Every structure is written in structure tokens, then in C-alpha cells.
Amino acid sequence: MAATVSFPVVNMEKLETEERDTAMAVIRDACENWGFFELLNHGISHELMDEVERLTKAHYATFREAKFQEFAARTLAAAGDEGADVSDVDWESTFFVRHLPASNLADLPDVDDHYRQVMKQFASEVQKLSEKVLDLLCENLGLEPGYLKAAFAGSDGGPTFGTKVSAYPPCPRPDLVAGLRAHTDAGGLILLLQDDQVSGLQLLRGGDGGEWVDVPPLRHAIVANVGDQLEVVTNGRYKSAVHRVLARPDGNRMSVASFYNPGADAVIFPAPALVGEEERAEKKATTYPRFVFEDYMNLYARHKFEAKEPRFEAMKSSAIATA
Ligand SMILES: O=C(O)CCC(=O)C(=O)O
Numbered sequence: 001m002a003a004t005v006s007f008p009v010v011n012m013e014k015l016e017t018e019e020r021d022t023a024m025a026v027i028r029d030a031c032e033n034w035g036f037f038e039l040l041n042h043g044i045s046h047e048l049m050d051e052v053e054r055l056t057k058a059h060y061a062t063f064r065e066a067k068f069q070e071f072a073a074r075t076l077a078a079a080g081d082e083g084a085d086v087s088d089v090d091w092e093s094t095f096f097v098r099h100l101p102a103s104n105l106a107d108l109p110d111v112d113d114h115y116r117q118v119m120k121q122f123a124s125e126v127q128k129l130s131e132k133v134l135d136l137l138c139e140n141l142g143l144e145p146g147y148l149k150a151a152f153a154g155s156d157g158g159p160t161f162g163t164k165v166s167a168y169p170p171c172p173r174p175d176l177v178a179g180l181r182a183h184t185d186a187g188g189l190i191l192l193l194q195d196d197q198v199s200g201l202q203l204l205r206g207g208d209g210g211e212w213v214d215v216p217p218l219r220h221a222i223v224a225n226v227g228d229q230l231e232v233v234t235n236g237r238y239k240s241a242v243h244r245v246l247a248r249p250d251g252n253r254m255s256v257a258s259f260y261n262p263g264a265d266a267v268i269f270p271a272p273a274l275v276g277e278e279e280r281a282e283k284k285a286t287t288y289p290r291f292v293f294e295d296y297m298n299l300y301a302r303h304k305f306e307a308k309e310p311r312f313e314a315m316k317s318s319a320i321a322t323a
Helices: 012-016 020-033 046-080 113-141 147-152 228-233 277-282 293-303 309-317
Strands: 009-011 036-040 093-100 160-168 180-183 189-194 201-205 211-214 222-226 243-245 253-261
Touching: 009 012, 009 020, 012 020, 012 036, 020 036, 020 113, 046 093, 046 113, 046 160, 046 189, 046 253, 093 113, 113 147, 113 160, 113 189, 113 222, 113 253, 147 228, 228 293, 228 309, 293 309
Parallel strands: 009 036
Antiparallel strands: 036 222, 093 160, 160 253, 180 243, 189 222, 189 253, 201 211, 201 243
């Protein structure tokens, strides 16, 4: 059972009013203590969000559902008749759209021109919003505006940016499989459009031994979460939260998750302004490593569903000297 606590929600319109300080404090607390928050009145048009949701659900029904049903039948047969362990299976149907550094939208099969255009426009809006949110984080951290965007820029001057489109269809055996197993996100900042009817996304608040908390569906909200790279650059002030998607016996949850990540060759390290004098002098063992983002991703690909700390440790042993 997930705990019922008040989830951090930020009405971004308040950032333009005398209530700005209160809104900034909600963002700060969310980044320090949750790793997640939801944004309302974020500037992305509701019509565009509705169209993304409508087209994404139609795309699943037309092009992916039949294939998913075959996978579902195979998985349930293996679990039931053969007693196979399916705990490493995710009950999801997904496809990935790359935007930066190079778009693959034109190459995706079964995506018509209208869906392509809508996804392109939505990605452009989400990228703008990601950079706006990164600057709000800079402000809260006492970093100069643009610091986090620059920290994530690769040698081509930009981030890696892409969108994972997912359906979590109903599952008759949610006791056997997860919608998506628990993990932290590898990248920088993740902005998610999630189904406003069907829930399932949960975060682990308080780390190991903490409590699972629902990320509540909220119409026209964008969910933001901290990835591992933000944890490193903020020197652990902000921590990526473990999260998962529950499989459910009813409802087909849709989600569109956009990952604003460092460029592949970006060198990631804690912002010097966030490393204390004492820590710098002692080069404490707890200090986060310095590494090339692509190396982290190669490791993550093999260890996504494991704890992040060993990944940070492994990066220390391959640490590069660029200071
Ligand atoms: O679909 C969601 O709500 C979360 C997706 C996610 O955590 C992931 O793909 O890494």
C-alpha cells in the first residue's frame, strides 16, 4: 500500500507573482526530499497535450497492441505452466523517439505525418520547459543561470534529448510482474506526461527502507524528476529517486517521458560551487566522480535495475582527470 502524503505540486504561474518565493521553496523541498514534483500552468498548451495523449493511445491500439498480446500470452504461459521466474519482465509496450543530437522521427515505422508533427512540436515545448526548470534549480542552488544547461552540453553545444512512449496494458497477474521495475533514471532532468486517469507510477521516498508514494495523475500536469546526473552535478544536494510502475489488472496507462540528458561526450562532475572547502581539501570518499556521460550510459545499460551507488563507485575507478 502506498503512503498518502501531500505530493509537491508547483503552479508555475505563481513564479510571476508575489508568491514566487513560496513556489521556489516547494521546488527546493521537492528536489531535496522527493526527487519528484508536478508542474501546472507550465506553458505547454493543453490542446497539444491532449493531442499527444489521443494519438499515443491510438498508435498503441492500431500498431502495438496485437504484438503486446502475444508477448503477454507467452509471459503468462511461462509463469503459469512452466513456473518460470518472470520478475525480470516489464509489462510495458514502448518505443523511443530521439530528438537531439539527431532526430529519428522520420525513420519510425507506423508513425504518420500528423503524429510526427505533434511529437516534434511537443518535444520542442518540453525541451524549452526542461531548460526553464533547470534554471529554477540553478536559482535554488545559488548557481548562475544557465549553469546546469551548460554542464549538460556536449561538444556540439547541446544535450541528448529523447522521448520514451509507453503503454502499461492491464495485467491479469500484477502479483508476478511489474509494469516497470524499480530504478533511478540515468540522465539529467525527466519531464513526463502521464495518463490522467490510470495511476501506477510510484517513487520510493526516503531511500532504502522508505515508503512507496503514488505520483498522482493530475490533468494537464507535467511530472518532473531528478536523474543520476543532476545528483552528481549538485554533489548530492538533489538525489535521483527510485521509482517504478505497478502493473494493474485494469486500465491501460499511457506515459510520454522526455529525458533531458547530457551530450554523450559531456564531462560530468560536481559543480565546484557545491563542493565544500573541507570536502575539497580532504577529497572525501563520498565525493561524486568525474566521468564522460557516455561511459555512464554504457554501465547503466547493464545495471539499470540495480542501485545507483555502485555505478557511481565504478565511475570513480574509471575517473578521468580533466580538472
Ligand atoms: O512511464 C512512467 O511513468 C515512468 C517511465 C520510467 O520511469 C522510465 O522509462 O524510466
